[in-house]
Amino acid sequence: MSVNRQNYLLTPKGAGMAQLFFRYGAMASGKSIEILKVAHNYEVQQRKVLLLTSALDDRTEVGEIASRIGLTRPAQAISDQDDLFALIQNESDIAAVLIDEAQFMTKDQVMQLTRVVDEINIPVLTFGLKNDAFNNLFPGSEALLIYADKIEEMKTLCSFCGHKATMNLRLTDGQPVYEGAQVQIGGDDSYLPVCRQHYNHPDLDALARRVKTSGFDKNENELTI
Numbered sequence: 654m655s656v657n658r659q660n661y662l663l664t665p666k667g668a669g670m671a672q673l674f675f676r677y678g679a680m681a682s683g684k685s686i687e688i689l690k691v692a693h694n695y696e697v698q699q700r701k702v703l704l705l706t707s708a709l710d711d712r713t714e715v716g717e718i719a720s721r722i723g724l725t726r727p728a729q730a731i732s733d734q735d736d737l738f739a740l741i742q743n744e745s746d747i748a749a750v751l752i753d754e755a756q757f758m759t760k761d762q763v764m765q766l767t768r769v770v771d772e773i774n775i776p777v778l779t780f781g782l783k784n785d786a787f788n789n790l791f792p793g794s795e796a797l798l799i800y801a802d803k804i805e806e807m808k809t810l811c812s813f814c815g816h817k818a819t820m821n822l823r824l825t826d827g828q829p830v831y832e833g834a835q836v837q838i839g840g841d842d843s844y845l846p847v848c849r850q851h852y853n854h855p856d857l858d859a860l861a862r863r864v865k866t867s868g869f870d871k872n873e874n875e876l877t878i
């Protein structure tokens with residue numbers, strides 16, 4: 654059987670020190686599907702994973718990791734009051750912890766994850782957005798960029814051109830917005846992965862055509878990561 658040999662996934666237990674991973678990417682860069690894939694890779698080896706996601710994410714069911722290709726699975730929803738070290742320490746036989754929507758964690762929670770890695774030697778893989786719709790770092794992402802052992806970018810294309818998307822353009826009623834609350838999940842906004850040029854100069858005609866032809870499917874363009 655062919656096995657994914659990405660070293661952070663399937664390192665045999667005891668083969669080394671656990672690490673804290675942060676994989677970031679713009680909207681629609683495949684983060685949720687990657688989590689589901691990593692979980693599957695562990696589970697085919699009969700190794701148990703703990704899946705966590707943010708309770709802030711109410712796009713689908715609270716406590717669900719949903720990929721845009723339709724695969725979903727339950728995950729434990731965490732709020733910013735949860736002590737992640739205590740939560741993880743209370744689980745038994747965990748081979749790895751996988752966290753979606755990691756940008757919404759607090760700095761304290763990221764510090765708790767460093768203790769999970771350093772003190773109980775469980776790898777923690779976090780996935781999330783780096784910058785918000787106004788190009789400020791999310792608190793969880795800022796702390797992860799500082800404290801993670803390994804940081805990787807997950808790439809996706811700009812919605813308007815072939816360049817890499819590094820930013821997320823927020824749309825309200827199909828129009829770009831450049832100010833507002835950092836976290837605005839569950840509203841009528843949608844997001845597009847874009848390059849810097851198209852963040853600053855989105856092609857509004859193309860947007861309008863898209864609205865006309867697709868009705869701007871909210872679910873397609875929303876925060877699904």
Ligand SMILES: [Zn+2]
Nearest residue numbers: 811814848851
């Ligand atoms: Zn572009």
